[in-house]
Amino acid sequence: MTSLSTLCYLEQDGKYLMLHRTVKKHDVNKDKWIGVGGHFEADESPEE
Numbered sequence: 001m002t003s004l005s006t007l008c009y010l011e012q013d014g015k016y017l018m019l020h021r022t023v024k025k026h027d028v029n030k031d032k033w034i035g036v037g038g039h040f041e042a043d044e045s046p047e048e
Contacts, residue, residue: 004046005038005040006037007037008036010036016035018035018036019034
């Protein structure tokens, strides 16, 4: 089964909305700043 996800970088007036990953202990992105995103639902398109 293929798993799809999204990653977005939102910019306004030269500033970016970013997430700082700090909570999960074994997260490969721990202490990194990343864009917002998530996993798709089974019947969801990237635009939705």
